[in-house]
Each structure stands twice: as C-alpha cells, then as structure tokens.
Amino acid sequence: MRTVTFTQILRETLAAELRRDPSVFLMGEDIGVYGGSFGVTRGLFEEFGPARVRDTPISEQALTGIAIGAAVAGQRPVIEIMFMDFITLAVDQLVNMAAKLHPIYGRTCPLVIRTPPGGGRGYGATHSQSLERLFAGVPGIKIAAPSNAADASGLLQTAIRDNNPVLFLEHKLLYPQRFDVGDELPKPIPFGRAQTVREGTDVTLVAWSFMTQLARQAAAALADGGIEAEIIDLLTLNPLDIDTVVESAKRTGRVIIVEEGPKTGGFAAEIAAQVFEHASDYLEKPIRRLASPDFPVPSAKNLEAACIPSVPEIVAMARELVEG
Amino acid sequence: MDTFRAYELMLTIRFFEEAIERLFLEGRVMGTAHTCIGQEAVAVGVAAALEPCDAMTTTHRGHGHFLARGADPGRAMAELFGRETGYSHGRGGSQMMMDPSIGFYGANGITGGSIPFAAGLALDAQIRGSRRVTVCFFGDGASNQGVFHETLNLAALWKLPVLYIVENNGYAMSTATSRGLANACIADRAVAYGIPGVRVDGNDFFAVRDAVAALATDMRAGGGPALLECLTYRMSGHSRGDPRVYRTREEEAEARKNDPILRLENGLKQDPAVNDDVLAVHRQVAQARIEEAIRFAETSPLPDPAALQNSLFA
Numbered sequence: 001m002r003t004v005t006f007t008q009i010l011r012e013t014l015a016a017e018l019r020r021d022p023s024v025f026l027m028g029e030d031i032g033v034y035g036g037s038f039g040v041t042r043g044l045f046e047e048f049g050p051a052r053v054r055d056t057p058i059s060e061q062a063l064t065g066i067a068i069g070a071a072v073a074g075q076r077p078v079i080e081i082m083f084m085d086f087i088t089l090a091v092d093q094l095v096n097m098a099a100k101l102h103p104i105y106g107r108t109c110p111l112v113i114r115t116p117p118g119g120g121r122g123y124g125a126t127h128s129q130s131l132e133r134l135f136a137g138v139p140g141i142k143i144a145a146p147s148n149a150a151d152a153s154g155l156l157q158t159a160i161r162d163n164n165p166v167l168f169l170e171h172k173l174l175y176p177q178r179f180d181v182g183d184e185l186p187k188p189i190p191f192g193r194a195q196t197v198r199e200g201t202d203v204t205l206v207a208w209s210f211m212t213q214l215a216r217q218a219a220a221a222l223a224d225g226g227i228e229a230e231i232i233d234l235l236t237l238n239p240l241d242i243d244t245v246v247e248s249a250k251r252t253g254r255v256i257i258v259e260e261g262p263k264t265g266g267f268a269a270e271i272a273a274q275v276f277e278h279a280s281d282y283l284e285k286p287i288r289r290l291a292s293p294d295f296p297v298p299s300a301k302n303l304e305a306a307c308i309p310s311v312p313e314i315v316a317m318a319r320e321l322v323e324g
Numbered sequence: 325m326d327t328f329r330a331y332e333l334m335l336t337i338r339f340f341e342e343a344i345e346r347l348f349l350e351g352r353v354m355g356t357a358h359t360c361i362g363q364e365a366v367a368v369g370v371a372a373a374l375e376p377c378d379a380m381t382t383t384h385r386g387h388g389h390f391l392a393r394g395a396d397p398g399r400a401m402a403e404l405f406g407r408e409t410g411y412s413h414g415r416g417g418s419q420m421m422m423d424p425s426i427g428f429y430g431a432n433g434i435t436g437g438s439i440p441f442a443a444g445l446a447l448d449a450q451i452r453g454s455r456r457v458t459v460c461f462f463g464d465g466a467s468n469q470g471v472f473h474e475t476l477n478l479a480a481l482w483k484l485p486v487l488y489i490v491e492n493n494g495y496a497m498s499t500a501t502s503r504g505l506a507n508a509c510i511a512d513r514a515v516a517y518g519i520p521g522v523r524v525d526g527n528d529f530f531a532v533r534d535a536v537a538a539l540a541t542d543m544r545a546g547g548g549p550a551l552l553e554c555l556t557y558r559m560s561g562h563s564r565g566d567p568r569v570y571r572t573r574e575e576e577a578e579a580r581k582n583d584p585i586l587r588l589e590n591g592l593k594q595d596p597a598v599n600d601d602v603l604a605v606h607r608q609v610a611q612a613r614i615e616e617a618i619r620f621a622e623t624s625p626l627p628d629p630a631a632l633q634n635s636l637f638a
Binding site for chain 1: 471481
C-alpha cells in the first residue's frame with residue numbers, strides 16, 4: 001500500500017496509458033510545461049514531448065472539434081477542459097458531433113474529456129458549476145464521476161480504452177486529497193456498475209463524485225445515532241446502474257439522492273423518477289433530493305457553503321426520513 | 325480527372341438536386357434538404373484535384389461534394405428516402421452521411437460544424453506522417469462563426485494540412501453577403517492567420533481545379549493550411565420551401581447566364597469534335613444514373629426501428 005493524491009494517480013494513469021498506446025495523446029490549455037491548471041499533467045510534457053502533450057490556445061470549441069476529428073480517424077485523444085464551466089464553449093461539438101458519430105454515422109469516437117466540476121474553493125459562479133446535467137440528457141455521451149483515487153484510475157483507464165466519447169469528471173476538491181492505494185495501478189473498472197460503498201438497512205444515500213464523500217461522513221454520524229445508511233456511489237451516470245439503486249431502495253424503503261448542483265432539472269430528479277417507477281410499492285417514505293438551491297454558486301465562503309449540500313443537511317434529512 | 329468525366333459529374337449533381345426538389349414537391353421525400361444547383365463546378369473542381377488518400381468534409385449543402393468525391397447516387401438517394409440502404413441507414417438524412425472508404429467525412433448540419441473536425445482529420449494525417457490533405461467546405465455564413473477563427477488560428481499554428489474552401493454563394497440563408505460580411509472578401513481573412521488566401525471564380529471548373537491542385541501541392545510539402553474562396557451563386561433556394569423573397573427573379577436570371585455547366589459546355593465545344601450530340605450522350609448517362617438511383621431508393625426496404633436498440637454506443 002501507499003498514499004497518493006487524487007492528482008497524482010490521475011497523472012500516473014495518464015502516463016501509463018500514454019506508454020501503453022501510441023494513439024493516445026493529451027490536448028488542452030496550459031497542460032504542457034505548466035502542467036495543467038490543477039497540476040494533473042505536471043511532468044508529462046517532459047516525458048512525452050509536445051506532440052503527445054499538446055498545449056492549445058484558449059479555443060475550447062476548436063480543440064474539442066479537432067480531438068473529435070482525430071478520434072474518428074483513429075487517434076485516442078484525451079482533452080482537458082480547465083474548468084467544467086468552460087465546456088459550455090465546446091457543447092456544440094460534443095452534442096452535435098461526438099454524440100452522433102456512432103448512432104447516426106456508425107463511426108467510433110474514442111475521446112475522453114477530463115474536466116473539474118464543483119464548488120468549495122470560492123472560485124465564483126463561472127468556475128464552480130456542476131454541469132453534468134447538461135450531458136446526462138444527451139444520448140451518446142458517457143459520463144464517469146469518481147469519488148476517490150482508485151476509482152478515478154480504474155474509470156479513466158476504461159474511458160481511454162472506450163470507443164465512445166466519455167466525459168470524465170474530476171471534482172476539484174478531490175485533487176489534493178490523499179488516498180491509500182495499492183503499489184500497482186488499479187485495474188480498469190467497467191462502466192455502468194454502481195458500488196455499494198457502505199451497507200445499511202435504514203436509508204439509501206445515492207451520490208457520485210465528491211458528494212459520495214459527504215454521504216460517507218453523514219453515514220458515520222448517523223451510525224452514532226443508531227441509523228444505518230447504505231451508500232451507493234454511481235461511478236458512472238451514463239451508463240446508469242439503476243438496478244443497484246432500486247435493489248437497495250427495496251430493502252431500505254427510504255432514498256435520498258445527494259447532488260451538487262441546482263435541484264431543478266438535476267440528475268437526482270432522473271434517479272428519483274426511475275426509482276419510483278421500479279420500487280414505488282416498497283417505499284416507506286417519499287424519495288428525497290438533497291441538492292443545491294436554484295442559484296448560481298456565489299463566491300463568499302459562507303454564501304458558497306449555503307449553496308452546496310453539507311454533511312449536517314444529509315444527516316438531518318436522513319433522521320427525518322427514518323425517525324419522522 | 326478527364327474533363328468529360330467532370331462534365332458528367334456536374335450533370336449528375338445537377339440532376340440529383342433537381343430530382344430532390346421535385347421529389348419533395350411530390351411528397352415522396354420527407355424532412356429537409358439544401359440543394360447546390362449552380363455550385364457544381366466547386367464540388368467537381370475540388371474533387372478533380374484530390375488524390376484517393378485525401379479527406380473531405382462538407383456542409384449542410386453537401387450532396388454535390390459527396391457525389392463529386394465518388395458517392396453512389398443510389399445510396400445517397402436512399403438516405404434521403406429514409407431507407408435501410410442509405411449511407412446512414414436512414415438515421416442521418418440529407419445532412420449526415422459519411423463514407424471514409426472514399427475519404428468522405430460528411431457534415432453534421434450545424435453551420436461551421438465541420439471546421440474543427442476537418443482540422444482533426446488533418447492532425448491525424450500529420451501524426452501519421454501521411455501525404456493526406458483534408459479539404460473542408462463551408463459557406464460564407466459559416467465564415468462568421470467563432471469556430472472558424474479559433475480553428476484557422478490553431479491550424480496555422482500547427483501547420484495542419486487542411487484546405488479551407490469557402491463557397492461564397494452570395495447568401496447565408498436569406499442574408500446577402502453585403503449584409504453579413506464587414507469585408508466582402510473572405511479570402512482576406514487568411515492574412516490574419518498568416519496563411520495563403522486565394523479567391524477564384526467558383527463557376528469555372530478549371531480555375532477551381534487548378535487552384536486546389538496548387539494549394540494541395542504546397543500543403544503536401546509541409547506548407548500548412550490555406551483558405552480558398554470560390555465565388556459562386558446558389559441558383560436554388562436555401563432549402564425546400566424557400567420563397568426567395570430576399571432577391572429578385574431578374575437577379576436569378578442574370579446569374580443563370582453564368583451557369584457553371586453551360587460554361588464547361590462552352591469550354592468543351594472549343595474542340596471542333598465536340599458538338600451537342602456528343603454532350604447529349606453524357607447528359608443521358610447522368611440522367612439515367614439519377615433515375616436508377618431513385619428506383620433503387622424507392623424500392624429499398626425501410627430501416628427497422630428495432631435496430632436502434634443497442635446501437636447508441638460502439
């Protein structure tokens with residue numbers, strides 16, 4: 001065993017994939033000598049050179065479209081969008097081209113889009129958004145959202161080897177966190193299999209990305225009060241493993257979905273609908289969503305905190321469901 | 325490409341597009357289509373200058389480019405008819421067809437959408453060290469999309485072997501270039517990226533062919549991207565059902581005098597051995613190809629909706 005940061009395991013995974021497959025290359029803004037805005041690619045430029053660790057101008061739409069063209073021609077580009085908010089500049093290429101290549105044209109598009117969503121750093125309303133909801137409703141784009149280093153490595157390997165566009169979310173609060181992992185890189189993790197990261201009988205907490213960590217902390221607090229929460233970490237939103245969620249909901253009869261991002265139109269609503277479709281007869285209480293208020297993420301520390309789900313809120317909601 | 329072959333291809337495109345307009349009116353084809361009547365010399369002139377290894381991307385107005393590059397008119401027609409035998413099995417329609425086996429990488433129906441995609445094909449060619457040149461068609465309307473500027477800057481920076489060909493046909497849907505372009509000369513924009521910018525008469529098959537051949541030669545030698553503006557005229561409406569209220573019938577009649585097919589015929593007739601009878605033979609061949617394409621399309625089976633299951637991802 002050893003201890004690594006989330007950033008470090010991503011870097012090691014990218015390096016391993018670059019060594020394994022000559023058609024893999026990285027492309028993005030300031031990912032070369034600078035090493036990326038969050039330092040994920042630091043040192044890779046020195047090892048792999050400018051042809052495989054490509055700095056681009058600030059042109060998200062062009063770099064995304066170029067990656068898609070190269071992918072269709074047989075390369076396996078991994079692009080970095082510096083903040084998830086900036087992906088809005090590339091949405092046309094992802095939605096109207098990448099997502100259509102297999103279902104409409106019958107082509108493959110092995111493309112990975114790495115990007116950090118989420119708040120918690122006080123970066124303000126255009127550097128803190130969780131926009132996976134924009135893509136969850138677009139057929140043809142896979143979405144991976146790991147909550148820890150081992151999963152991030154396993155899912156990233158799968159993403160790079162996949163023949164479809166994959167949006168890969170690296171929550172920015174995870175980057176500096178340290179995790180215990182094995183000496184070897186983890187094995188690739190198949191998409192579409194949620195993980196039950198904690199077993200419990202009283203309430204099911206569904207989460208992904210950084211929210212899984214809050215759910216874990218909440219579950220520990222709940223256990224002190226005699227409530228056993230089960231936690232399902234989705235790992236991928238598309239494909240979505242709803243069966244694991246439904247199976248848990250049938251056992252606990254109580255479900256809370258925790259989502260960073262505005263409650264209205266969020267992915268939690270989709271999960272709630274699917275759970276209700278498949279398990280309504282088993283539910284003891286209405287399905288609850290704990291999400292952000294419908295407001296842009298503010299900058300001041302206390303205002304930002306008020307706009308992101310917290311551990312005490314999860315604990316309170318779970319107690320209300322179980323004891324209320 | 326033999327000039328008679330070019331002539332026959334231009335006629336094939338013209339007859340294909342005229343058939344589409346008729347089939348829409350008759351209710352035999354659904355959806356939408358954008359025809360390129362009057363722009364055939366650009367499509368065929370470019371195709372005539374390319375090598376088999378080269379790649380091409382197109383626009384929403386792309387039937388002509390596809391046919392010039394060697395598409396089977398039957399399978400293209402079947403796609404418009406929404407049949408299983410179409411290039412995209414009826415899933416794509418007029419604007420979404422690809423056939424990489426002939427170096428044709430299609431369009432996606434978004435104005436300017438192919439511009440970075442084409443640069444990506446060129447990046448792949450550069451990585452592989454191949455002699456492939458990628459040509460990317462787009463219109464005067466697309467030249468005003470931000471992605472045009474982002475991509476030309478990047479392509480120039482990386483010296484990508486991609487030739488951007490703007491078909492300036494006078495109108496972005498209903499908006500005349502005089503109302504859409506601050507500088508009427510789109511080729512001038514090449515200066516901003518330090519790449520060659522050339523303007524040719526897009527209704528002159530030979531001028532287009534020779535300009536593309538020269539630019540492609542430089543590109544294969546590592547010269548990087550270029551911008552070629554082909555001046556032409558969209559004799560048809562923007563799409564099906566366009567009442568063309570934004571221009572006069574007199575303007576259209578004037579433009580028809582500059583029909584690229586008539587001009588190529590006049591060129592061919594410079595040879596005393598070529599008369600109307602000789603040209604009529606080619607006309608009949610092209611006409612027969614389109615009639616056969618319609619027959620093939622209309623008798624092809626419908627796609628099975630069940631096939632959509634499990635085909636979202638590769």
